Structure formats: C-alpha cells, structure tokens
Amino acid sequence: MAAITIEGVSKRFGAAMALEHLDLTVTDGEFVALLGPSGCGKTTLLRIIAGLETRSSGRVLIGDQDVSDLPPAKRGLAMVFQNYAVFPHLTVFENVAFGLRMQKRDEATIQRQVKRAADLLQIGPYLDRYPAKLSGGQRQRVAVARALAVEPAVLLMDEPLSNLDALLRLEMRAELKSVLKEAGTTTLYVTHDQTEAMGLADRIAVMYKGVIEQIDTPTRIYSKPSSTFVGGFVGSPPMNFLSMTASAGRLACAGFSMPLAHEGPVLLGFRGEDVALVKADQGLGFEVRVIEPMGSHLLLTGMVKGERVRVVAAPQAEIERGMTLGLQLDAARVVVMDTQTGKAL
Amino acid sequence: MPTSRWLPYMLIAPASVFLAVFFAVPLVQTIVLSFDGGTAGFLGNYQRMLNDLNFNVSIRNTFMLVLTVVPLQMMLAIGMGLMLQKMQKGRELVLWIWTIPLGVSDLAAGLVWLAILQNTGYLNTLLFHMGVIDSPTAWLNAETPVTLFIAVVVAEIWRSTAVVLVIIVAGLQLIPKEFGEAAEIFGAGRWQKFTRVTLPMLKPSLQSALILRTVLAFEVFAAVYAIGGRNIPVLVGEAYVWQRENQNYSVAAAYAVLIMVISLAATAVYLRLLREKPEAQA
Structure with a gap:
C-alpha cells in the first residue's frame, strides 16, 4: 500500500494542452475516482501514472519514491x-498468475496468491478455462484478480465497468467496492459515469479540460459543487442555475431572498430535489411544461423567469402540465456562482 | 422472390466455372497423366522420376531452400512488422517501399540479382574498385555451389518476404495495444512481452503466412533458373526440363504431383502444429 502524489503534471499533445499543471494526492488505502466527460484528460493522467504515457512536466510519486x-x-x-x-x-489461472510469474515468484507463492485472488473474486471454478469461454463479467473478474494477485501498492482502473450491461455493472460495482475495501489497496479509478464515481469513491476528482475542477467527498461534490461545470455534470437531473443580481448585501427576487456579500450578476444553483413545492404565490413561480413519471419520483421540467428548471416531486403529487407552482428554496442548500467565471462564490 | 434464391449461386458461378475449367480439370488431367506409364505400367513415370540423375539433388536443393528461406523470411518479416508498429510517422511510406518487390515477377527478380552477382556484375565491379579483389570472381558457377545457393536465398528473400510482411503487419494491427501494455505493467520485459503475448496472439497470422510461403517456396523456380541455370536443380525446374527439353509430359506430371503432395503435407503439418486449442479461440 502506498499513497499516490501527482505534482504539477502537464501533458501537451502538439499545441493542445491535455493536462495543465495538475496536483493530486491519493492517500494510502484511499479510493479516488477521476470523473469527467470524454477528452477531459482523465485517462491520460491515469496512463501517465502507470508509465504508459510520457508527461511533459511534473512528478509522479508512489509512496515516497519518485517513479x-x-x-x-x-x-x-x-x-x-x-x-x-x-x-x-x-x-x-495463468492470466491471474501472469504478474507473479513475471516477478519469478516460487510456485507455492503463485499457487497461494492466485487462489486468494480467485476466491476474492469468486472465479475459483473457472481457473482451468480459457477467457473465450467466459462472459464479460467473468473476464472483468479475471482482470481484477490478475491485478490484485500481485498485491500492488497502487491499483489503477480505467473505466473497468463500462463494457458491462447495466444490471451487471450495478452488481460488479457493489462487489468491487467490497473487494477493494477488503484488500485495502490505494485505488485510482477513471470513469465518466457519475453514479459509479459516487457509489465507489471515498473522494471524487472532477476533471474538465485538463484541470481538476473539484476534489471532495461524493456528498460534497453533489451538494456543494465548486463550479457550474461540476454542478451540471454531477447529478441527474443536473443542478439548476438561475441568473440573478445581488445588491445591497442580498440576493433576492420574487419568492426568494438570502444574504450575500457580493454585488452584481450571479448564478443561483440548486438541486431539483432540494425544493419544496408550494402554492404559486409563495415561492419562485414555476410553470410546468413536461412531467416524467420515473417511478420513485416525478421529474418536472418547466420555466422559472424564462429559464429552464428541473425539479423532483413526490410520485403521487397531483400535478398537471401547464400548472404554475411555487418553488421554495432552502438558502442553506443553494450555491451561488460567479456569472463570469462559473466558480462558486 | 425467385431471383433472390438463385442470385447467390449465380454470383459465385463465374468463379466456380473458372476454377473448374482452369484448375480442377488440369489437376485431374495431370494426376491421370502421371499414372499413365504406358508399357512401364501404373507407376512407370514415377519410376523414371526416381531414377533420374537430378532427382535426389533437386529434392535436396528444394528442401534446403525452403528450410533456409522460409524461417529467415518469417524472422525478418516479424522483425520488420514490429519495427513498423513502433513507427509514429512515415509508416505507410516505409511499408510501401518494403512491399515493392511484391510487384516484381520472380524471373525479373532473378535477373536483377544476376545483374548484381554475375562475373561482370555490380558486386564484382564494386569489390574491384574497393581493391578487395584483383579480377572478377565467379559466384554463380557449378564450382561455387555455396555462393550460388546463398545468391538464390538472398534473391528469394528479397523477392518474397513482403508477402509475409503484409500478413504479419495485418495480424499485429489486430492485437489491441492494451495486451502489450498489460504485459508491461505486470512486469514483462521486451523479450517476454514478445514471446508470451505478441507471438501467441499472432499465431493465426503466422499460420497463414507459413502455409502460403512454404507452398510457394516448394514451387521455387524462375529466380533459381535465372541465377543458376541448371547448376542448382530444383523440383519445378526438373519438371520444366522433362516437359520442354525431354518432351516427356508424363514424367513432368509426376514431378508436378510430387510437388503438390509435398505442399499438402507441409500445410497439414502447419495446421496441426499451430492449431489453436478450440477453447482458446477468441
């Protein structure tokens, strides 16, 4: 086990900057997810840490060693x-044993560690088979077992679940979490799937255009995004943003008011499930345009002061298209972003 | 629709008819001809072939050429293919240049090497000007069988390695790069990565290349004839001599059938040796 430290790592592809002076620390035994849209540089960063890609500048440390x-x-x-x-x-068996064989470990150790990894991932019954005879989920287990068999200081995972179907992905996600917790391996996990990142990680690093926008616990990433990008990328539905103007120490409009030490235009961000639906005259006026029953809740899409907003309502709520409701926001659960920079104030 | 039922058969008909008329029929005729020994009986032609003064030496030369040329070509092509894989820029250009010999007929290739290696050829001229030799040296005589053999090997390698290379390059491109990366991450050195990952995953391509090249190598003739004439008898050359000079089509047919049998046997051996375990097929 060891920590991963990234110090000022940059990567240029020709004129394009894939990673811009990136710093990141994954502490010993921690599970950190690199989350971001495709092309944000998350896989490049992982490959630089693995040594499969060269960096343009900066350092990578595993434990205390500059690697x-x-x-x-x-x-x-x-x-x-x-x-x-x-x-x-x-x-x-030979797949799982591959790393150990390359390290020229003795046969007893190989047998023992392969068995341990195979038991952990429940692939014991398939050890004599060839991968062609395995399902995608089983091959995935073999790949994880091969990685854990060498008892690595650090485990890197590049979208390991993205080739599985939805149900299997859900199953493997929970299993991966328990297996990795048991192994206690420091893990860096690249994904573009926010539910995967939220479910698995101790901390999430949200990446966008070659920089880490925010790194924090899943809960804080969700409820206190540091930028409009994070708020919009994490969460389904994404965070709502309303354009407002702050003045005289307050951010206020019809139906909402909170103290704010800022002057000028801002964006008010709030999650669709953090609103209370009230009568039209008691909150922000919300005109319902689309109602999507999702089973566990209703997803409402509508307009507030000419801007599109999505909110969540109880599944039995009696709401019809065209109704105007009031949205009551909890000042403790909103975020205020700078309109220009898109960063939280 | 009735047309759609017959359409597939109609589409493959021209190729089938062509093969039947120009391949299957001559093949059967050749086999029949080879067993038509007249007064000498059923195996008479084969008897004459075996008793031929050049038979043993042509068998030996052909096998020596195949056993020298094909392994060297495989190694060269794999090496060249791996180098191409590593290239970032100009890969297409290099591959294009390396495959130019594909477009040269084997007789022309033989003549090119003859022009280089004969007494008044480019090699002797160069060596003479460099002061290595005092007078033109003969490389391609019956008295210099070793250099003659080497010359044929060089010409054959130059001429026909590109076929193997093209197959190997296609095979290498089919191996996702993650396999090599996984091998690297898990501690494989270059050689281990090559022997434990690249080579096994390249097996289907190696099999195709080996079969194709070996069959063609057993049919080696034009380059040998151009460079060495009859100083280095090979099987197809003997078939040619029996047909052209001796005007004996039957013994020539016996040679042809023998070459075919050898090729088929070699193919069977490769298929067996390089067979993929059915459960290991991707």
Whole structure:
C-alpha cells in the first residue's frame, strides 16, 4: 500500500494542452475516482501514472519514491483495462498468475496468491478455462484478480465497468467496492459515469479540460459543487442555475431572498430535489411544461423567469402540465456562482 | 422472390466455372497423366522420376531452400512488422517501399540479382574498385555451389518476404495495444512481452503466412533458373526440363504431383502444429 502524489503534471499533445499543471494526492488505502466527460484528460493522467504515457512536466510519486522516469513494471502498480486485456491464449489461472510469474515468484507463492485472488473474486471454478469461454463479467473478474494477485501498492482502473450491461455493472460495482475495501489497496479509478464515481469513491476528482475542477467527498461534490461545470455534470437531473443580481448585501427576487456579500450578476444553483413545492404565490413561480413519471419520483421540467428548471416531486403529487407552482428554496442548500467565471462564490 | 434464391449461386458461378475449367480439370488431367506409364505400367513415370540423375539433388536443393528461406523470411518479416508498429510517422511510406518487390515477377527478380552477382556484375565491379579483389570472381558457377545457393536465398528473400510482411503487419494491427501494455505493467520485459503475448496472439497470422510461403517456396523456380541455370536443380525446374527439353509430359506430371503432395503435407503439418486449442479461440 502506498499513497499516490501527482505534482504539477502537464501533458501537451502538439499545441493542445491535455493536462495543465495538475496536483493530486491519493492517500494510502484511499479510493479516488477521476470523473469527467470524454477528452477531459482523465485517462491520460491515469496512463501517465502507470508509465504508459510520457508527461511533459511534473512528478509522479508512489509512496515516497519518485517513479516519474521508471518503466511501468518498476512502479509497483497494477492496472485494470477498459477492455480487460485478459490474455486469450492463457487459462484463467495463468492470466491471474501472469504478474507473479513475471516477478519469478516460487510456485507455492503463485499457487497461494492466485487462489486468494480467485476466491476474492469468486472465479475459483473457472481457473482451468480459457477467457473465450467466459462472459464479460467473468473476464472483468479475471482482470481484477490478475491485478490484485500481485498485491500492488497502487491499483489503477480505467473505466473497468463500462463494457458491462447495466444490471451487471450495478452488481460488479457493489462487489468491487467490497473487494477493494477488503484488500485495502490505494485505488485510482477513471470513469465518466457519475453514479459509479459516487457509489465507489471515498473522494471524487472532477476533471474538465485538463484541470481538476473539484476534489471532495461524493456528498460534497453533489451538494456543494465548486463550479457550474461540476454542478451540471454531477447529478441527474443536473443542478439548476438561475441568473440573478445581488445588491445591497442580498440576493433576492420574487419568492426568494438570502444574504450575500457580493454585488452584481450571479448564478443561483440548486438541486431539483432540494425544493419544496408550494402554492404559486409563495415561492419562485414555476410553470410546468413536461412531467416524467420515473417511478420513485416525478421529474418536472418547466420555466422559472424564462429559464429552464428541473425539479423532483413526490410520485403521487397531483400535478398537471401547464400548472404554475411555487418553488421554495432552502438558502442553506443553494450555491451561488460567479456569472463570469462559473466558480462558486 | 425467385431471383433472390438463385442470385447467390449465380454470383459465385463465374468463379466456380473458372476454377473448374482452369484448375480442377488440369489437376485431374495431370494426376491421370502421371499414372499413365504406358508399357512401364501404373507407376512407370514415377519410376523414371526416381531414377533420374537430378532427382535426389533437386529434392535436396528444394528442401534446403525452403528450410533456409522460409524461417529467415518469417524472422525478418516479424522483425520488420514490429519495427513498423513502433513507427509514429512515415509508416505507410516505409511499408510501401518494403512491399515493392511484391510487384516484381520472380524471373525479373532473378535477373536483377544476376545483374548484381554475375562475373561482370555490380558486386564484382564494386569489390574491384574497393581493391578487395584483383579480377572478377565467379559466384554463380557449378564450382561455387555455396555462393550460388546463398545468391538464390538472398534473391528469394528479397523477392518474397513482403508477402509475409503484409500478413504479419495485418495480424499485429489486430492485437489491441492494451495486451502489450498489460504485459508491461505486470512486469514483462521486451523479450517476454514478445514471446508470451505478441507471438501467441499472432499465431493465426503466422499460420497463414507459413502455409502460403512454404507452398510457394516448394514451387521455387524462375529466380533459381535465372541465377543458376541448371547448376542448382530444383523440383519445378526438373519438371520444366522433362516437359520442354525431354518432351516427356508424363514424367513432368509426376514431378508436378510430387510437388503438390509435398505442399499438402507441409500445410497439414502447419495446421496441426499451430492449431489453436478450440477453447482458446477468441
């Protein structure tokens, strides 16, 4: 086990800046998810840590050791790939044993550690089979077992669940979490799926255009996004933003008011489930345009002062299209962003 | 619709008819001809072939050429293919240049190497000007069988490695790069990565390339004939001599059938040796 420290890592592809002077620390035993849309640089960062990609500047430390210029094998890490990269010409046993064999460990150790990893991921019955005879989920388990068998200081995972179907993904997610908690391995996990990041990670680093926008616990990332990007990217429905103007120490309009030490235009952000639906004259006027029954709740899309807003209502709420309701916001649960920079004030 | 039922058959008909007329029929005729020994009986032509003064030496030369050329070509092509994989820029250009010999007929290739290696050829001229030799040296005589053999090997490698290369390059491109990366991460060195991951995953392509090249190598003739004439007898060359000079089509047919049998046997051996375990197929 070891911590991962990224110090000022940058990566240029020609003129394009893929990573811009990035700092990140994953503490010993911690699970951090790198979350962001495609092209945000999250996979590039993971590959730089793995040693599969060169960096333009900066340092990568694993534990106390600067591994920036070491080949992948010397960094004490293991990796799980998006397409699993389970060797088709080797049995499941030999796949899991691959890293140990490369380290020239003795046969008893190989047998013991393969068995341990196989038990942990419940692939014991398939050890003699070839990967072609396994389902996607089972291959995924083999890939994770191969990574854990070498008892790595650090485990890197690149969208490991994205090739599985939805139900299997849900199942593997929970299992992965318990397996990794048990192994206690420091893990950096790349994903574009926010529910995966929220469900698995101790902390989430939200990346956008080569920088880390915010790194925090899933709960705080969700409720206190540091920028309009994070608020809009994390959560379904995404956070609502209303354009407002603050003056005289207050942010106020018809139906809402809160103290704010800022002058001028701002964005008021709030989550769709953080509002109370009240009568039209008691809150922000909300004209219902679309009602989507989602089973556990109703998703309402409508307009507030000419801007689109999505809110969540109880499944039995008697709401019809065209109605005007009032939205009551809790000042403790809103975020205020600078209109220009999109950053939280 | 009735047309749609017959359409597939109609579409493959031209190719089938062409193959039947120009391949299957001559094949059967050749086999029949080879067993038509007249007064000498059923195996008479084969008897004459076996008793031929050049038979043993042509068998030996052909096998020596195949066993030298094909392994060297495989190694070269794999090496070249791996180098191409590493190239960032100009890959297409290099591949294009490397495959130019594909467009040269084997007789022309033989003549090119003859022009280089004969007494008054480019090699001797160069060596003479460099002061290495005092007078033109013969490389391609019956008296210099080793250099003659080497010359044929070089010409064959130059001429036909590109076929293997094209197959290997296509095979290498089919291996997702994550396999090599996974091998690296889990501690495989270059050699281990090559032997434990790349080579096994390349097996289907190696099999195709080996079969194709070996079958063609057993049919080696034009380049040999251009460079060495009859100083280095090979099987197809003997078939040619029996047909052209001896005007004996039947013994030539026996040679042809023998070459076919050898090719089929080699193919069977490759298929067996390089067979993928059915459960390991991706």
